[in-house]
Amino acid sequence: MTASTTIAVLVGSVRDGSLNHQLARIAAENAPGSTAVTIVEGLESVPFYSEDLDSPTGIPAAAAALRESVGAADAVLLVTPEYNGTLPAVLKNAIDWASRPFGEGAIKDKPVAVAGISAGQYGGKWAHDDARRSAGVAGARVVENLTLSIGGAYQRFAEHGPADDAELVEQIREVVTELANAVAVAA
Template identity: 45%
Template sequence: MTDTRIAVLVGSLRADSINRKLAEKLVAEAPDGVVLEIVDGLADLPFFNEDLEADPGEAVTQFRKVIDAADRVLIVTPEYNGTMPAVINNAIDWLSRPYAAGVLKGKILSVVGVAPTPYGAKWSHADAARSAGIGGAIVVEDAIVSQPVHEIDVFTDADAQARFREAVEKLAGFQPAAA
């Protein structure tokens, strides 16, 4: 039996981002039979422009290949101004194209992350899940975890760690309903 491969997209480009640290922790502590890999290079993707679709360039082509090869996608993201960061929106735009035939179509996906807001990036996660779903992804709703970081240390709090671990397990084990 082969491992379930999960491509991890981090919504913060900052080197010292708490969401990047969370993604790295999830990679390091992946359950047996699951391999998580952080996909770097989101900052290298040009802003989506339909004029570029026919020849999007090497960064987009490679990005699509990585996502296509993955079994699942996990977005680990904060919240910027009440919604998802532009880098995640742009990634979803590129993955959802060409319309109804992008590599996002049928890809199993979920969203987790933390933010220093009372809702812990809940709006960002909902927007990313909705956008990815419209783009063709199969969103695992019960694997979405939004955690405020002003209340706890997500790296030491056992309950928070259990929620993130369970989200990865649910994403990895999700089986879509038969058509």
């Protein structure tokens, strides 16, 4: 069966075992039947955005792969922890590359939602707010009420990982479902 909706996931943590990578995998593994969720790998290899690197004659391969992945998707899910009260640089950089060329970037008009797990009690809310704001300025169509901020990570997942948390699995599945619905509404 071919997926009718595709969602690219950009993860703000580059550590393989991170809770946010686990959340992204849960989203991919539990997507509804007609939705394909793909984690965009290699964000740590994308150089910091610079107009000197972004030229009509070509861009770095990792940046081109990022733009291609975002451009081919119907929607984008940003999955991020909170670093020092905001989103990690790797995610902000990915949004910057996906926003160019200005007004025509790969993320333009794509429905975007934000989810994440963080150690703080508010679940990375500041980072999630900043990610939504950055994506919106970049031209994305942010689905404002569609967010999942899971706090208290060290306590909540001290004995079992996120994949063993039935409530969390259902919550991220709902986010993916609603993001796919936002694509359908825009069509």
